[in-house]
């Protein structure tokens with residue numbers, strides 16, 4: 001018997017909030033009610049219906065509410081039910097159930113800063129009241145999310161190596177609270193934060209935030225402790241003095257602190273690497289609606305607007321304007337007719353407007369890595385590769401199996417593309433492709449190829465060179481049938497590297513094939529699709545180091561006493 005509670009875990013992220021509220025009220029299994037906001041949509045699953053669905057072979061299920069595509073049905077019983085449920089929810093609900101879909105469909109997505117919404121001071125306060133009133137949020141919650149989004153925006157723009165020392169200047173209200181939260185998150189991201197918090201609030205929320213920072217050993221500095229030229233000591237100055245409740249002109253000691261941030265600009269002109277100002281929600285001292293009315297206020301490099309930008313943000317002229325506070329519910333969006341950029345993926349922040357142009361010639365990374373020496377490298381390059389691959393996996397790098405494959409046909413003209421490694425062992429490194437593609441043509445004329453893995457974040461790359469041969473038909477068959485149905489159909493739909501009339505053409509091919517194979521029968525592997533195996537004749541393991549003095553340890557095959565061995569040699573960087 002399947003418990004609804006178990007399904008909840010599987011289906012987190014798909015209407016589970018409403019589901020969670022509802023399922024406890026109903027006896028397990030007999031009925032499940034899905035309520036989306038005010039529209040009630042009742043889906044009834046009887047236990048016999050579920051059992052029936054689970055018993056069916058993965059390919060053949062259809063229900064009174066429409067066909068369930070075979071790709072939605074997985075092998076495990078819970079997976080099967082979960083997938084069916086997700087399908088049902090999507091097809092039934094008029095309001096999308098996925099938060100990404102919600103953002104995309106309900107907020108008009110605008111990236112142009114001229115067409116996004118800007119709140120006035122009254123509206124900003126009203127949003128605050130609604131969030132913390134009828135919508136049931138607490139100030140701690142919003143502050144935590146706001147602070148996290150500001151910290152992620154800062155980390156996205158100012159890397160921890162070059163901008164390590166951070167001073168958060170915190171004011172007496174919630175903007176100051178955001179600054180305390182930012183300092184904590186930046187500490188956990190690897191920065192070295194300091195906090196200046198001259199007007200403390202005795203409320204438990206704030207004393208708690210201070211205790212959290214103190215327990216991490218984050219120093220609190222008084223205004224007197226700070227140098228007049230803040231650039232001398234800090235790389236990033238987080239301006240968390242005032243937010244949308246600011247009125248009039250700043251009172252001491254914030255008047256002096258704001259002056260130091262203003263004077264920073266002129267100090268920066270003589271400094272090689274200027275410190276930057278990141279303002280939370282409002283550049284402190286600016287009028288919430290009219291901006292820097294006197295013209296001599298602070299000029300932040302970065303502004304992270306929270307919830308929605310306030311009107312003063314229209315006159316922000318720094319390089320980096322972000323939006324944070326990814327908690328705005330639909331009712332607020334509708335009520336205030338908000339037009340905001342959509343957050344990418346699971347990001348806590350989104351850039352407003354274009355990223356500034358960069359001078360490509362000045363882009364360089366000073367790699368800081370542990371030394372990579374002969375005495376620690378494995379004599380067997382395959383084992384060494386496995387070790388580094390495991391490190392890339394453990395570091396959470398995206399697609400560590402992505403590799404640039406370079407080939408050249410008989411004309412000697414090389415071409416490169418990214419492919420995915422699908423396995424390796426002593427016999428070589430395997431990937432799959434279309435045997436009619438350009439790489440396949442190249443390899444049929446010249447078996448020599450090179451693959452390159454680049455693992456950013458670990459400052460590592462691995463080059464492997466050798467001769468390539470097709471894998472056995474059995475291996476290709478086995479792998480082809482292990483792929484998701486969509487990928488199998490995609491492989492058949494695309495006559496890779498041939499010229500096609502347009503995007504619609506390939507989509508139509510795909511749809512036709514999808515219809516053809518909708519009965520769930522096994523999809524035959526086309527004979528023009530299969531695998532290749534590169535048998536290495538050379539490996540290079542590269543570890544980036546400071547000042548371009550990189551480690552390059554290479555493996556060359558040699559004969560010793562009639563046996564093949566790998567000889568390790570170091571190359572100049």
Ligand SMILES: NC(=O)C1=CN([C@@H]2O[C@H](COP(=O)(O)OP(=O)(O)OC[C@H]3O[C@@H](n4cnc5c(N)ncnc54)[C@H](O)[C@@H]3O)[C@@H](O)[C@H]2O)[C@@H](O)CC1
Pocket residue numbers: 124127128129131142143146171172173174175176177178241242243244245246247248249250251254280281282306307325
């Ligand atoms: N509503 C929202 O959506 C959220 C708001 N948050 C933050 O909360 C901020 C608003 O917080 P608050 O309403 O507490 O207000 P602020 O943090 O803007 O500042 C209010 C404090 O500043 C003082 N103050 C005002 N004018 C002054 C002046 N001229 N000289 C000296 N002191 C002055 C007030 O006495 C009060 O203590 C936002 O800007 C944002 O940073 C976030 O924490 C969470 C989400």
Ligand SMILES: [K+]
Pocket residue numbers: 175239240241242243279280281282283284
């Ligand atoms: K601020």
